[in-house]
Amino acid sequence: MNYLSVANMAKRWNVSERTVRNYCATGKIDGAFLTGKTWSIPESATRPDRINKLINAPRTLLEVLKIEKAAKTHGGIYHRLQIDMTYNSNHMEGSRLTHDQTRYIFETNTIGAQNELLNVDDIVETANHFKCIDMVIDEANYPLSASFIKQLHLTLKNGTSDSRKDWFAVGDYKKLPNEVGGRETALPEQVSDKMSVLLKRYHPTERKTLSEIIDFHVRFESIHPFQDGNGRVGRLIMLKECLRNNIVPFIISDDKKMFYYRGLQEWNSEKGYLIGTCLSAQDIFKKYLDYFKIPYQDTSELE
Numbered sequence: 001m002n003y004l005s006v007a008n009m010a011k012r013w014n015v016s017e018r019t020v021r022n023y024c025a026t027g028k029i030d031g032a033f034l035t036g037k038t039w040s041i042p043e044s045a046t047r048p049d050r051i052n053k054l055i056n057a058p059r060t061l062l063e064v065l066k067i068e069k070a071a072k073t074h075g076g077i078y079h080r081l082q083i084d085m086t087y088n089s090n091h092m093e094g095s096r097l098t099h100d101q102t103r104y105i106f107e108t109n110t111i112g113a114q115n116e117l118l119n120v121d122d123i124v125e126t127a128n129h130f131k132c133i134d135m136v137i138d139e140a141n142y143p144l145s146a147s148f149i150k151q152l153h154l155t156l157k158n159g160t161s162d163s164r165k166d167w168f169a170v171g172d173y174k175k176l177p178n179e180v181g182g183r184e185t186a187l188p189e190q191v192s193d194k195m196s197v198l199l200k201r202y203h204p205t206e207r208k209t210l211s212e213i214i215d216f217h218v219r220f221e222s223i224h225p226f227q228d229g230n231g232r233v234g235r236l237i238m239l240k241e242c243l244r245n246n247i248v249p250f251i252i253s254d255d256k257k258m259f260y261y262r263g264l265q266e267w268n269s270e271k272g273y274l275i276g277t278c279l280s281a282q283d284i285f286k287k288y289l290d291y292f293k294i295p296y297q298d299t300s301e302l303e
Helices: 006-013 017-025 050-055 061-071 077-092 099-108 120-139 146-157 188-202 210-223 230-244 254-266 272-291
Strands: 033-035 038-042
Touching (some): 006 017, 006 038, 017 061, 061 077, 061 120, 061 230, 077 099, 077 120, 077 254, 120 146, 146 188, 146 230, 188 210, 210 230, 210 272, 254 272
Antiparallel strands (some): 033 038
């Protein structure tokens, strides 16, 4: 069987290359397969019916993200999520890269800097965070597991200066005690058991509410299972669980950082602080969804 490229098939069908990639990514062309980053399409393939396209239109944010990721769509919600979440989550942990620099890395795999010293770890962790978001999208529908959480950490910290330290466990639980915000966390010898208990406690109900996802996050951060990178891994987990449960996700931006930290500290006595912060961030993400005309449930299902 002979195969044609996306460009050749786009000319044959008189459509854009982006449209053909979307057809491939959504399984609408029988026999099309991906080799590396290139789609091969059977020469005998017929253009999918436009009616089918409407019938099979994505119904959830996760479906849209999967399609745009596979098609490498520029300027859509996937593009926006990658840049905004990566910039804000890394910035909270001390990265000095600007939003524009983060965007350049995502869009061009380059970075512009004039008369400025850049931290190599900031650049590496930015590129790694993009990969982590891809992992979250790919694995969103699977139950949360310790192995997936460790894989997120391995991906985030791979190639950083921390990964060259003998005492720093990349992709595994911490070896040395650590604190967060001046508060003690689980000791290294306690982490494995505490994480097992946390996951077992989280799994009984199939569908999660936003408050259950936030509660897991708070407990995860109190354990602080990794030597570094806990905050970013924890926020990636919340993204995954929101996508899995068709709950509008949220990005903790710089102006909400202190409210977020306060909410984590006060969770056991007043849950409203953190829930309010997350709902406020969720409202901003809803504006993104409205702009891109992506449907969502207009409820946070907190009860």
